Amino acid sequence: MKNKKDKVEAVEVKCVKCGRTQIIYIPREDIPKCPECKVNMIINELLDEGKSY
Numbered sequence: 001m002k003n004k005k006d007k008v009e010a011v012e013v014k015c016v017k018c019g020r021t022q023i024i025y026i027p028r029e030d031i032p033k034c035p036e037c038k039v040n041m042i043i044n045e046l047l048d049e050g051k052s053y
């Protein structure tokens, strides 16, 4: 039985080079690369609010 296990989580990712931040939703989205620096961004902050809306 499939539950709603694939819950999405908003995370803030950050470019370590220029400091650009972006909100993505995992696991639906992959960690993006910074469009300017072309480096992988890192997870800066989990924005789990525990709300369902």
Ligand SMILES: [Zn+2]
Pocket (backbone or CB within 6 Å): 015, 016, 017, 018, 019, 020, 034, 035, 036, 037, 038
């Ligand atoms: Zn950058």
